Amino acid sequence: xxxxxxxxxxxxxxxxxxxxxxxxxxxxxxxxxxxxxxxxxxxxxxxxxxxxxxxxxxxxxxxxxxxxxxxxxxxxxxxxxxxxxxxxxxxxxxxxxxxxxxxxxxxxxxxxxxxx
Amino acid sequence: xxxxxxxxxxxxxxxxxxxxxxxxxxxxxxxxxxxxxxxxxxxxxxxxxxxxxxxxxxxxxxxxxxxxxxxxxxxxxxxxxxxxxxxxxxxxxxxxxxxxxxxxxxxxx
Numbered sequence: 763x764x765x766x767x768x769x770x771x772x773x774x775x776x777x778x779x780x781x782x783x784x785x786x787x788x789x790x791x792x793x794x795x796x797x798x799x800x801x802x803x804x805x806x807x808x809x810x811x812x813x814x815x816x817x818x819x820x821x822x823x824x825x826x827x828x829x830x831x832x833x834x835x836x837x838x839x840x841x842x843x844x845x846x847x848x849x850x851x852x853x854x855x856x857x858x859x860x861x862x863x864x865x866x867x868x869x870x871x872x873x874x875x876x877x878x
Numbered sequence: 879x880x881x882x883x884x885x886x887x888x889x890x891x892x893x894x895x896x897x898x899x900x901x902x903x904x905x906x907x908x909x910x911x912x913x914x915x916x917x918x919x920x921x922x923x924x925x926x927x928x929x930x931x932x933x934x935x936x937x938x939x940x941x942x943x944x945x946x947x948x949x950x951x952x953x954x955x956x957x958x959x960x961x962x963x964x965x966x967x968x969x970x971x972x973x974x975x976x977x978x979x980x981x982x983x984x985x986x987x
Contacts, residue, residue: 803979869921
């Protein structure tokens, strides 16, 4: 079984709808991340969480919210989806590196979201 | 100017060729990551290195901290190496990765 899973894998929705993307991990990591990927751009960080009580905004958090329900679960919500949120979304987890810096990140398979 | 830049953006090669992908960064970092994104979209971490060189199979990653430059080499390339290769760096004293836009590699038989 995959260490990091995302549901759904594909979703088509309409402008204005509320969407939730879910991420679960079995690696026992405290750190979890949500990224979006757009053609021609690098992955960009939306939100990250270093434990259940710690939630931090990334570089493009506007229009998104997150919930860390448990160590293993980190959900991303689009409260009112808009077409420019059409993208590939990735969840990732990491441990705590010896130097304190980000350790190797493990990515989920991605969710392809289309907002019409 | 992006804080993490990769070159080339696209690369084609014949099977067996030696491949080099470059990554330059303009900020202080604690380590540099190399990732591989498969045609189906999945992303796998290949290396994380803060100095010197690391090798895994046919893949070799090097970093020169003074020159703020890293390279990913693939020896004896194979069509299954076709993927997008991404470098990423966490900004010093943060845990947020800044990603390059990727290098799309196609290896033909």
